[in-house]
Amino acid sequence: MTISDETLMAYLDGELSAEERTRIAAIIERDGVLKARLARQERVLAALKSAFDPALGQQVPERLVSAALTAPVSWRFRLRQTASQLFGGGEANFVPRSAVFAATLLAGVALGLAFQLMQGGSSLVAPEGERLMAQGPLADVLSQGLASENQGEGARVGVTFRSKTGALCRTFETGSQTENLAGVACRTSGGWTVTTLTQVPPRRNPYELAGSGMPAAIRGVVDEMIDGEPLDAAQERRARDEGWR
Amino acid sequence: MDQPLDTVRRGIVALLPRLRRFALSLTGNASDADDLVQDAVERALRNLHRWQEGTRLDSWMFRLTQNLWIDTVRARGVRKAQPLETTEASHAAVDGAREVEARLIFADTNAALTKLPDEQRAAVALVLVEGMSYRDAADVLGVPIGTLTSRLYRARVALAAALAGEGADPAEVLS
Numbered sequence: 127m128t129i130s131d132e133t134l135m136a137y138l139d140g141e142l143s144a145e146e147r148t149r150i151a152a153i154i155e156r157d158g159v160l161k162a163r164l165a166r167q168e169r170v171l172a173a174l175k176s177a178f179d180p181a182l183g184q185q186v187p188e189r190l191v192s193a194a195l196t197a198p199v200s201w202r203f204r205l206r207q208t209a210s211q212l213f214g215g216g217e218a219n220f221v222p223r224s225a226v227f228a229a230t231l232l233a234g235v236a237l238g239l240a241f242q243l244m245q246g247g248s249s250l251v252a253p254e255g256e257r258l259m260a261q262g263p264l265a266d267v268l269s270q271g272l273a274s275e276n277q278g279e280g281a282r283v284g285v286t287f288r289s290k291t292g293a294l295c296r297t298f299e300t301g302s303q304t305e306n307l308a309g310v311a312c313r314t315s316g317g318w319t320v321t322t323l324t325q326v327p328p329r330r331n332p333y334e335l336a337g338s339g340m341p342a343a344i345r346g347v348v349d350e351m352i353d354g355e356p357l358d359a360a361q362e363r364r365a366r367d368e369g370w371r
Numbered sequence: 372m373d374q375p376l377d378t379v380r381r382g383i384v385a386l387l388p389r390l391r392r393f394a395l396s397l398t399g400n401a402s403d404a405d406d407l408v409q410d411a412v413e414r415a416l417r418n419l420h421r422w423q424e425g426t427r428l429d430s431w432m433f434r435l436t437q438n439l440w441i442d443t444v445r446a447r448g449v450r451k452a453q454p455l456e457t458t459e460a461s462h463a464a465v466d467g468a469r470e471v472e473a474r475l476i477f478a479d480t481n482a483a484l485t486k487l488p489d490e491q492r493a494a495v496a497l498v499l500v501e502g503m504s505y506r507d508a509a510d511v512l513g514v515p516i517g518t519l520t521s522r523l524y525r526a527r528v529a530l531a532a533a534l535a536g537e538g539a540d541p542a543e544v545l546s
Contacts (some may be wrong), residue, residue, distance in 0.1 A: 135523065170530045174500050177398045181404075183388075184391070190409055195384065197416045253435055
């Protein structure tokens with residue numbers, strides 16, 4: 127009875143089924159040459175173990191622990207987390223995975239953008255912990271602006287809606303004629319968390335109504351996030367007056 | 372549900388001992404190993420969105436470490452790191468004699484490993500040192516199982532011959 131090298135190796139590495147293993151073990155038991163071959167391989171294994179296993183018991187250098195705990199994390203991951211928290215709620219909730227995913231993709235598109243904005247000292251968004259928060263004129267218009275009002279040149283809000291997790295969220299657009307950003311922000315403790323941010327073509331006509339040209343990508347995210355219908359003008363005003371709770 | 376970042380960071384901390392062992396078996400010396408692990412951890416966090424949640428963090432980290440090492444070796448232009456510094460074996464010495472013995476074993480084993488092509492060395496590191504299944508190791512390396520097992524087989528024959536010292540019969544299969 128011969129055993130292929132392949133089988134012998136699989137035997138050594140514990141890759142055989144219990145039945146096969148028993149069969150091979152019985153053959154090896156009767157074959158001195160096989161036994162010797164196996165013994166040599168066991169010595170190889172023992173040498174490897176004694177060379178490298180001590181590394182497991184050593185104290186890990188502080189610089190490695192510190193890297194694991196503090197090294198910068200990709201923005202895409204942070205935004206995905208934010209999106210997940212906002213759309214996902216607790217474990218008991220049904221989470222439309224696609225919503226989180228769509229937001230992630232979208233956020234991914236704008237990743238470079240978020241960096242540019244922050245590095246350029248943008249007054250529109252700022253990182254805070256693991257979130258990207260609206261600030262300055264963007265935070266102001268999210269807190270105060272109504273879609274029905276003339277919101278001026280800077281940032282404009284589009285639709286306001288309640289997400290499936292209960293947060294009030296608003297679409298927005300900001301920018302100039304050369305650069306235009308669109309996104310979604312949701313009311314969270316401490317302000318407006320930007321869950322989606324993307325670059326859109328500048329508006330040809332500055333008098334175009336906000337919301338009328340909502341980018342398809344943003345519309346898709348809203349469709350996934352929204353619970354019921356968007357707020358109407360009266361509901362929007364009431365939500366503002368009640369502090370977006 | 373996405374894992375909170377803290378959980379992921381702690382998961383990486385928990386993997387550090389294994390990553391250091393893996394890196395040591397790839398690089399052959401402790402300082403290269405720790406530099407490699409640090410680079411891998413930093414790169415993993417910078418690219419965390421690429422990690423598919425629900426898949427194993429350890430497999431992903433091992434793959435990253437392995438790829439990074441291949442890049443490093445290529446960038447150095449010299450194929451092999453210097454395996455001769457046995458003083459860098461970095462064993463926690465128990466006493467003098469055992470330390471000397473441990474260093475000798477490390478030096479011999481490492482010298483034998485250094486003669487292997489990098490892809491065979493990686494197969495040894497994952498299956499024989501880390502104790503991964505063929506499936507997991509093949510996933511880490513991004514190769515079919517058959518490729519992994521043939522690398523592993525060749526590595527085993529070479530290691531057995533090298534560690535046996537007295538020039539084992541190359542015709543003897545799985546010697």
